[in-house]
Amino acid sequence: MHRILKTAFVVGALAVLAAPAAAESAKPTVVLVHGAFADASSWNGVIARLEKDGYPVVAVANPLRGVKSDGDYVGRIVAGIKTPVVLVGHSYGGAVISEAAAETKNVDALVYVAAFAPDKGESAADLSGKFPGSTLAPTLAEPVALENGGKDLYIQQDKFHEQFAADVPAKAAKLMAATQRPITEAALTEGAPGAAWQTIPSWFIYGDADKNIPAKALGWMAERAHSKETVVVKGASHVVMVSHPDKVAKIIEDAASAK
Template identity: 40%
Template sequence: MFKKNERSTRRSFVQAISAAAAATTFLSSNTLSTYAASSSKTQLDSNHPSGTGINVLLVHGAFVDASSWNKVIPLLQDYGLNVLAVQNPLTSLQDDINATSQALASLSGPTILVGHSYGGSVITNINTQNSNVAGLVYIAAYAPEVGESVGALNAQFPASPAAAHFGPAYQNGFVWIDPSFFPDTFVQDISRREARALAVTQKPTSLACFEPVSGDPAWKHIPSWYLVSSNDRTIQPDAERFMAQRIGATTREIASSHASPVSHPYEVASIILLAARHAR
């Protein structure tokens, strides 16, 4: 199934996860099991306690839709977590906050809010007062301070490689990443074939998603976790580290592209499970 260099990469990935699992505790005194190099359907350790009664609401970022979580969702469902992936319109930050808030209102019981990329700005601005939100998980995501926009955050750091390739999409007033450059700047750590398909199925995103300033951040009131992508070419990894530290998040770092839910679903599921443990 894997070519020689792919098998080598897979083996290194398996070894790295096994080593990390030995040092990390979540959901019980046990840790992630060793990933099986012989199977493309590597599973998390089935001995961890059930997540029954805990919800996970997944919020996608710009240029993608809820299907970007498709590799993560089954891993969470295997633990009995109730998972919902909201389809945000990407027409404005407020529109996306409204859609996510409605999705949240449909869930009863403790809920973990998870935001990838721009989705972090959305979950930061959710009104968590008198809500069932028990934790926030940021996956290579924006975590703005009050009065801060996505653009202002980006301006504090050198431009990412992807920034040179943002441009008008086929909808007026919407942008995307030039499909020719998408594989190398958004998700360079999956097969070229898969990356090219994702490039042309991008969801155009309105500029009105990036310009508004943040209100009172939810992370000031709710425990948070952050997964940094050290090989990110869309958001500067140093920006992610800065935000993770500023919000006081429990932080992990992985050698991933920006699109870690696609390229590293096991590590993404792992940190969500860690947050779910604390929701009990």
């Protein structure tokens, strides 16, 4: 019995000594936030690669109702995660992560994937119109009236492939068009209440054939945020995470492993 107790004590002591090393080597959780006219499945290819490399992942169902309310929702999810977080946003989701991270303490890095990185008071509409090139407006369907007097916006399904996902196979783009989630018109014109990229290191990736947000606007936002790494994918559409999940996963892992 004495020998068994002694052995148990040694094993327990070794476990305690090993715990700090294990904690130090643990990977941060990657939280993915989709944008307008998309859903969390747009991250599927990225998720598969991150999980293969050992990263825990949460893909949030972004409400797409308003920057402040969406940011608060994502912030509550992030605050409930007991590890450091790499917060990733696509398109309008960039404005959401900028707000969410401003209200939480465990976000170590921000990754903007063809995404808005607004300063306080700036809206998605402001930034997409800052430089010429966006062709989104003419492709929007007739707005859906909401009970509060607002409007929900969709992209016309027959225009979705060319506008939103030109470098995605037609069959996949057709599914994306049918399952797209609407965003309120108010969300796209709401000024950002937070700009976490001012204090949290940021990474950017986007395609040079983006028709929703002009590549020049995306590059300008990356430069303004003093991006740690900016990747421009030649020929990539607005959904670069769908058409080039390997490149998007790579920059997320770069952000996660940065010291």
